[in-house]
Amino acid sequence: MEKHRTPKKQGLAITAEALFMLNLLLPVLPLFALGIIYFRHKNDPSLFVRSHVIQPWIAALISTALFFIINLVAALAGGYTSLDNLISIHSLVALEVYTLLVILPFLVPGLLSLTKAMSGQAWNYPIIGRFL
Structure with missing residues (x-):
C-alpha cells in the first residue's frame, strides 16, 4: 500500500465516494459524473485510486438498477397512473x-469508504471488493 498520496488523487477519491453517496439520494444524475471519473481513471496504477473509483461506480450501478426495478414494480402494481396520483x-x-x-445497506459501506478516502487509505467494499 502506498504511503504518500497526492492531494489530486485523494481529492479524486473523495469526489468519487461523495458522488456515490449523492447517487443514493438522487439516483441517475451523479451516476453520469461518477461514470466520467470511472472511465478516465479505471486503469490508474494507484491501488488507492482504483479502489475508490471502481467500487463506487459498481455500487452506484447496482443501487440505480435497484431503484429502477423497485419503481417499475410500483408502476406495474398500479402506481404512477397520473400526475394527480403520483403520491399513492x-x-x-x-x-x-x-x-x-x-439506501441503508449501501450507506454504511459508502460512509466507511468516504472516511478512508479522506484519511488517504485504500478500502474494499464488503461484497464488491472481493470480486475485484
Whole structure:
C-alpha cells in the first residue's frame, strides 16, 4: 500500500465516494459524473485510486438498477397512473422499500469508504471488493 498520496488523487477519491453517496439520494444524475471519473481513471496504477473509483461506480450501478426495478414494480402494481396520483400507496411503498433495502445497506459501506478516502487509505467494499 502506498504511503504518500497526492492531494489530486485523494481529492479524486473523495469526489468519487461523495458522488456515490449523492447517487443514493438522487439516483441517475451523479451516476453520469461518477461514470466520467470511472472511465478516465479505471486503469490508474494507484491501488488507492482504483479502489475508490471502481467500487463506487459498481455500487452506484447496482443501487440505480435497484431503484429502477423497485419503481417499475410500483408502476406495474398500479402506481404512477397520473400526475394527480403520483403520491399513492404504491409510490410510498416503493420509496420505503428503496430506503430500507438500498439506501441503508449501501450507506454504511459508502460512509466507511468516504472516511478512508479522506484519511488517504485504500478500502474494499464488503461484497464488491472481493470480486475485484
